[in-house]
Amino acid sequence: MPEHRRGPVRSEAARLAILEATARLFEERGYDQLTMEGIAAEAHVGKQTIYRWWPSKSAIVADCLVEGLLLSEYLSPPDTGDLRTDLVTWMRGILGFLENGGASLVRSLVAAAIDQPAIGARLEETMGVNDLLRARLESAVAAGQFSASRPTQAFGQAFVGAIVLHALVATPAEPDAAERLVDAVLG
Amino acid sequence: MPEHRRGPVRSEAARLAILEATARLFEERGYDQLTMEGIAAEAHVGKQTIYRWWPSKSAIVADCLVEGLLLSEYLSPPDTGDLRTDLVTWMRGILGFLENGGASLVRSLVAAAIDQPAIGARLEETMGVNDLLRARLESAVAAGQFSASRPTQAFGQAFVGAIVLHALVATPAEPDAAERLVDAVLG
Amino acid sequence: MPEHRRGPVRSEAARLAILEATARLFEERGYDQLTMEGIAAEAHVGKQTIYRWWPSKSAIVADCLVEGLLLSEYLSPPDTGDLRTDLVTWMRGILGFLENGGASLVRSLVAAAIDQPAIGARLEETMGVNDLLRARLESAVAAGQFSASRPTQAFGQAFVGAIVLHALVATPAEPDAAERLVDAVLG
Amino acid sequence: MPEHRRGPVRSEAARLAILEATARLFEERGYDQLTMEGIAAEAHVGKQTIYRWWPSKSAIVADCLVEGLLLSEYLSPPDTGDLRTDLVTWMRGILGFLENGGASLVRSLVAAAIDQPAIGARLEETMGVNDLLRARLESAVAAGQFSASRPTQAFGQAFVGAIVLHALVATPAEPDAAERLVDAVLG
DNA sequence: GCTTAATCGAGACGGTACGTCAGGTCTTGCG
DNA sequence: CGCAAGACCTGACGTACCGTCTCGATTAAGC
Numbered sequence: 001m002p003e004h005r006r007g008p009v010r011s012e013a014a015r016l017a018i019l020e021a022t023a024r025l026f027e028e029r030g031y032d033q034l035t036m037e038g039i040a041a042e043a044h045v046g047k048q049t050i051y052r053w054w055p056s057k058s059a060i061v062a063d064c065l066v067e068g069l070l071l072s073e074y075l076s077p078p079d080t081g082d083l084r085t086d087l088v089t090w091m092r093g094i095l096g097f098l099e100n101g102g103a104s105l106v107r108s109l110v111a112a113a114i115d116q117p118a119i120g121a122r123l124e125e126t127m128g129v130n131d132l133l134r135a136r137l138e139s140a141v142a143a144g145q146f147s148a149s150r151p152t153q154a155f156g157q158a159f160v161g162a163i164v165l166h167a168l169v170a171t172p173a174e175p176d177a178a179e180r181l182v183d184a185v186l187g
Numbered sequence: 188m189p190e191h192r193r194g195p196v197r198s199e200a201a202r203l204a205i206l207e208a209t210a211r212l213f214e215e216r217g218y219d220q221l222t223m224e225g226i227a228a229e230a231h232v233g234k235q236t237i238y239r240w241w242p243s244k245s246a247i248v249a250d251c252l253v254e255g256l257l258l259s260e261y262l263s264p265p266d267t268g269d270l271r272t273d274l275v276t277w278m279r280g281i282l283g284f285l286e287n288g289g290a291s292l293v294r295s296l297v298a299a300a301i302d303q304p305a306i307g308a309r310l311e312e313t314m315g316v317n318d319l320l321r322a323r324l325e326s327a328v329a330a331g332q333f334s335a336s337r338p339t340q341a342f343g344q345a346f347v348g349a350i351v352l353h354a355l356v357a358t359p360a361e362p363d364a365a366e367r368l369v370d371a372v373l374g
Numbered sequence: 375m376p377e378h379r380r381g382p383v384r385s386e387a388a389r390l391a392i393l394e395a396t397a398r399l400f401e402e403r404g405y406d407q408l409t410m411e412g413i414a415a416e417a418h419v420g421k422q423t424i425y426r427w428w429p430s431k432s433a434i435v436a437d438c439l440v441e442g443l444l445l446s447e448y449l450s451p452p453d454t455g456d457l458r459t460d461l462v463t464w465m466r467g468i469l470g471f472l473e474n475g476g477a478s479l480v481r482s483l484v485a486a487a488i489d490q491p492a493i494g495a496r497l498e499e500t501m502g503v504n505d506l507l508r509a510r511l512e513s514a515v516a517a518g519q520f521s522a523s524r525p526t527q528a529f530g531q532a533f534v535g536a537i538v539l540h541a542l543v544a545t546p547a548e549p550d551a552a553e554r555l556v557d558a559v560l561g
Numbered sequence: 562m563p564e565h566r567r568g569p570v571r572s573e574a575a576r577l578a579i580l581e582a583t584a585r586l587f588e589e590r591g592y593d594q595l596t597m598e599g600i601a602a603e604a605h606v607g608k609q610t611i612y613r614w615w616p617s618k619s620a621i622v623a624d625c626l627v628e629g630l631l632l633s634e635y636l637s638p639p640d641t642g643d644l645r646t647d648l649v650t651w652m653r654g655i656l657g658f659l660e661n662g663g664a665s666l667v668r669s670l671v672a673a674a675i676d677q678p679a680i681g682a683r684l685e686e687t688m689g690v691n692d693l694l695r696a697r698l699e700s701a702v703a704a705g706q707f708s709a710s711r712p713t714q715a716f717g718q719a720f721v722g723a724i725v726l727h728a729l730v731a732t733p734a735e736p737d738a739a740e741r742l743v744d745a746v747l748g
Numbered sequence: 749g750c751t752t753a754a755t756c757g758a759g760a761c762g763g764t765a766c767g768t769c770a771g772g773t774c775t776t777g778c779g
Numbered sequence: 780c781g782c783a784a785g786a787c788c789t790g791a792c793g794t795a796c797c798g799t800c801t802c803g804a805t806t807a808a809g810c
Contacts, residue, residue, distance in 0.1 A: 007754035008806040014756070032302075037796060046757045051798070107301045113355045114294045115219075120355035147374070154349070154364070154371035161348025162341070168300045168307035168351075177341070184341035187334070187374030194784040195775040201787075222765060233788040238767070381758040382801045388761075406676075409791060420762040425793070481675045487729045488668045489593075494729035521748070528723070528738070528745035535722025536715070538729075542674045542681035551715075558715035561708070561748030572781070596770060607783040612772070749810100756805070766795075774787070779780105 010053070017043040018050055022060045023069040031061070031108035058116035061109070065122045070109070076132035083140040084186060091159075091178035098167050106167040124160055133159070158185050197240070204230040205237055209247045210256040218248070218295035245303035248296070252309045257296070263319035270327040271373060278346075278365035285354050293354040311347055320346070345372050384427070391417040392424055396434045397443040405435070405482035432490035435483070439496045444483070450506035457514040458560060465533075465552035468501075472541050480541035501534045532559050571614070578604040579611055583621045584630040592622070592669035619677035622670075626683045631670070637693035644701040645747060652720075652739035655688075659728055667728035688721050719746050 021043035025034050034057055040047045054060045064070045077090035098106065113120035125131070133156045140146035162181055166173065174180075208230035212221050221244055227234045241247045251257045264277035285293065300307035312318070320343045327333035349368055353360065361367075395417035399408050408431055414421045428434045438444045451464035472480065487494035499505070507530045514520035536555055540547065548554075582603035586595050595618060601608045615621045625631045638651035659667065674681035686692070694717045701707035723742055727734065735741075 006752060006808045008808090009755080011756070035796060036798085040757090044757075046759080047798080048758090048800085049756065052755085110297060110355065111301045114298050117355070117357040120352070120357065124352060124356060149370070150374065151367040151371045154367040157349045157352055158345040158368065158372050161350070161352040162344045163348070164355075165307070165311060165344055165348040165351055168297065168304070169311060170304035170307065180338040180341040181345065183336070184338045185345050185372050187337065193777055195777095195786050198775095198786070223767085224765060227788095231788085233790090234767080235769085235789090236787065239786075380803055382760045385761070410793085411791060414762095418762080420760095420764095421793080422763085422795090423761065426760075484671060484729065485675050488672050491729070491731035494726070494731065498726060498730060523744070524748065525741040525745045528741040531723045531726055532719040532742065532746050533722075535720075535724070535726040536718045537722070539681070539685065539718055539722040539725055542671065542678070542725075543685060544678040544681065554712040554715040555719065557710070558712050559719050559746050561711065561746075570781085575782075597772080598770060601783090605783075607781095607785085608772080609774085609784095610782060613781085751810075752808090754806090754808105756803105758802085759800105760802100761798105761800070763797080764795105765797100767792105769790105769792075771789080771791100772787105773789105774785105776784085776786100778782085 011049075014043070014045055014049050015053070018045055018054075018060065019064050019067055019069055021045075022057075023064045026061060026064065026070065026108060027105065030104055031111040034061075056115070058112045058114075058119060061112040062116050062119045062122060065109075065119060065126060071105075071123075071126050077136045079136055079139055081143065083136075083143070083145040084182060086136065087182045087186065088178050091163075091181055094163055095166070095173045095178055098163070099173060103167045103170055106164065107170075110164060110168065123164075124157070155185070198236075201230070201232055201236055202240070205232055205241075205247065206251050206254055206256055208232075209244075210251045213248060213251065213257065213295060214292065217291055218244075218298040221248075243302065245299045245301075245306060248299040249303050249306045249309065252296075252306060252313060258292075258310075258313045264323045266323055266326055268330065270323075270330070270332040271369060273323065274369045274373065275365050278350075278368055281350055282353070282360045282365055285350070286360060290354045290357055293351065294357075297351060297355065310351075311344070342372070385423075388417070388419050388423050389427070391419055392428075392434065393438050393441055393443055395419075396431075397438045400435060400438065400444065400482060401479065404478055405431075405485040408435075430489070432486045432488075432493060435486040436490050436493045436496065439483075439493060439500060445479075445497075445500045451510045453510055453513055455517065457510070457517070457519040458556060460510065461556045461560065462552050465537075465555055468537055469540070469547045469552055472537070473547065477541045477544055480538065481544075484538060484542065497538075498531070498534055501537065507533070529559070572610075575604070575606050575610055576614070579606055579615075579621065580625055580628055580630060582606075583618075584625045587622060587625065587631065587669065588666065591665055592672040595622075617676070619673045619675075619680060622673040623677050623680045623683065626670075626680060626687065632666075632684075632687045638697045640697055640700055642704065644697075644704070644706040645743060647697065648743045648747065649739050652724075652742055655724055656727070656734045656739055659724070660734065664728045664731060667725065668731075671725060671729065684725075685718070685721055688724065694720070716746070 018039060021039050022034070025038055025042055036047060036050060036057055039045075039057070039060070040050055050060070054063070061070070078086050080086055094102075109119065109123050113123055134152050137146055137152045137155065141148050159181075162185075166177075205226060208226050209221070212225055212229055223234060223237060223244060226232075226244070226247070227237055237247070241250070248257070265273050267273055281289075296306065296310050300310055321339050324333055324339045324342065328335045346368075349372075353364075392413060395413050396408070399412055399416055410421060410424060410431060413419075413431070413434070414424055424434070428437070435444070452460050454460055468476075483493065483497050487497055508526045511520055511526045511529065515522045533555075536559075540551075579600060582600050583595070586599055586603055597608060597611060597618060600606075600618070600621070601611055611621070615624070622631075639647050641647055670680065670684050674684055695713045698707055698713045698716065702709045720742075723746075727738075
């Protein structure tokens with residue numbers, strides 16, 4: 001029989017205020033302008049309340065991702081029946097997002113991922129690899145446009161990796177970058 | 188006729204001491220344990236001498252990469268005549284390097300790249316995309332193993348991106364990760 | 375009903391440690407060898423704790439004076455009934471103190487007074503003008519040795535000023551300097 | 562036969578430029594805003610040229626005083642025949658000068674005097690003690706207004722000391738401060 | 749209802765590193 | 780060889796945050 005704790009439970013209001021303040025500041029200023037003191041002030045919360053529940057700022061950012069506060073998840077590949085066209089459309093959308101301010105957000109997420117591998121994993125997922133892209137690929141396999149023997153996860157990693165690299169290098173994408181990347185990988 | 192500057196010129200000794208100290212500390216402790224004060228102390232140099240010539244620590248790290256002080260460039264793909272085998276061998280080497288401490292170094296370089304796009308570009312290059320991998324791919328085209336129409340640069344970006352992602356996510360590679368990645372991309 | 379402040383209160387231990395460290399270093403090394411970093415180290419205190427409560431090192435020195443940590447207040451004129459003799463004795467004591475290392479302490483205090491007028495005022499007081507010397511003069515007025523019409527404060531300022539000047543100029547006092555000064559002022 | 566030095570001699574232009582720049586900056590900003598680098602820049606002179614000839618900034622300030630670049634020497638006591646009236650007039654002039662910005666200049670000079678006793682001596686002189694005041698006192702002795710037995714130098718020190726103290730404490734002088742000081746000292 | 753204990757906002761604490769400023773010395777090329 | 784210029788090493792400056800600790804108030808479960 002478990003020992004019941006006495007006293008008040010964790011304040012959901014504080015938890016949410018912290019996550020929202022973090023998301024807000026993260027998008028405004030980026031990962032390394034993000035400070036624990038800044039979050040505490042923005043959320044009207046004591047620093048100790050943060051440290052009681054999270055060990056580091058990257059952990060908070062990870063939670064923001066998990067709660068869907070950070071990357072809008074509109075980034076799923078369409079399914080018109082033609083795999084190559086769909087992948088190109090999808091990549092164009094992502095590259096467009098990167099060019100319009102998205103790059104710095106992704107860079108910041110990468111920065112957060114550096115000392116919080118879970119963020120990297122979540123980033124991979126969020127950008128479509130595990131679920132959305134896989135679903136699209138399986139649809140393509142069914143349509144005979146994609147060999148069932150090609151490993152879908154690694155395939156997705158190559159795409160997301162290229163995107164991340166693109167965000168890091170920060171060179172403006174050439175007009176046909178989407179096509180070229182899809183062609184390079186799709187064969 | 189050029190205006191001659193008067194006064195002392197930049198001290199090459201100081202410049203080298205700083206770069207070497209940076210490389211040393213970077214490999215020992217990683218990017219964010221790297222501090223300007225630490226570099227100054229390790230190089231027996233005044234902080235001002237650093238700030239006179241570099242605006243930020245990421246800029247120094249970038250210079251280290253450019254001077255070849257940071258990533259040994261042994262990472263070129265072999266050429267046995269069989270492209271798939273060679274790429275798998277190459278990837279295995281890299282993944283092995285990541286598993287044995289290399290991952291944190293790459294993570295640190297990514298951290299450095301975040302506010303210094305030139306580092307990202309140099310990182311891309313250093314890890315073989317532009318020259319070494321391209322050469323191998325052209326050899327494969329000549330051998331009829333690779334379609335001349337597939338864009339080699341984007342192809343390389345997919346590889347390097349996957350590697351970077353792998354280093355970020357930091358999950359131990361599965362035994363056949365190299366094969367799967369090559370198969371995914373090569374088709 | 376007073377508003378209660380929440381949170382920790384100022385640490386008296388830190389406050390005292392800082393003042394004592396300051397007094398110690400001030401006497402050892404003088405005002406301009408005194409550094410904020412030195413005080414922080416000597417007091418085992420963070421620099422911010424100093425800057426939180428004092429705006430400048432002269433303000434700390436002023437507080438040291440106020441707390442009586444700096445000038446031993448043994449410098450009161452005796453009262454044997456003969457004003458001139460007493461003043462000479464008193465001046466001799468002070469000049470002797472100046473010759474034996476006291477001059478540099480007074481010089482340092484003057485340095486501190488330069489950007490902290492309160493120190494000057496306190497210095498004036500401490501050296502006896504306002505209270506001790508005035509009491510002695512009143513006693514002399516009662517004894518008919520001093521005209522009640524002579525302003526005692528200005529009288530004291532002349533004495534202390536001469537002492538300060540003496541400490542600044544740093545010429546070794548001639549044997550009869552005390553007598554001459556008293557005679558000059560007393561008339 | 563003396564060895565003749567070879568090479569150019571000390572540049573009088575540089576020497577003057579340095580002294581003038583020092584006087585200019587000193588009056589504009591005060592002693593501790595005065596920096597060697599600032600002087601060098603203002604005088605269009607290399608720092609080494611300063612260090613070659615002066616050991617410290619207070620030494621330069623001392624030279625400025627000696628060259629008469631700093632304190633206008635208009636501060637001599639008048640001689641109407643009535644000593645007390647003359648001293649009061651003289652003190653009033655000085656106190657007025659202190660109130661109108663002179664105090665900070667005197668404070669700065671005192672700061673300079675702290676590590677350059679010669680400045681203190683020169684300051685004492687400049688403010689009239691040794692020559693001008695003594696001459697006036699001797700005239701008073703001749704007129705039977707001042708006892709020949711009172712030591713004139715110590716008398717002057719009391720005056721100048723009170724002035725210095727006044728500049729340090731920085732309290733606005735009361736209207737009758739001049740009278741009171743003269744009466745206190747004169748008896 | 750009272751006790752007890754964990755929560756909360758606030759913020760002081762000892763520290764580390766920051767990026768800047770000035771100090772005093774050393775080096776370079778010109779006159 | 781003096782000079783203007785300026786790079787060098789050093790060390791203190793005042794600031795920003797770190798992560799921990801302390802305060803008084805609040806809140807909820809157990810008695």
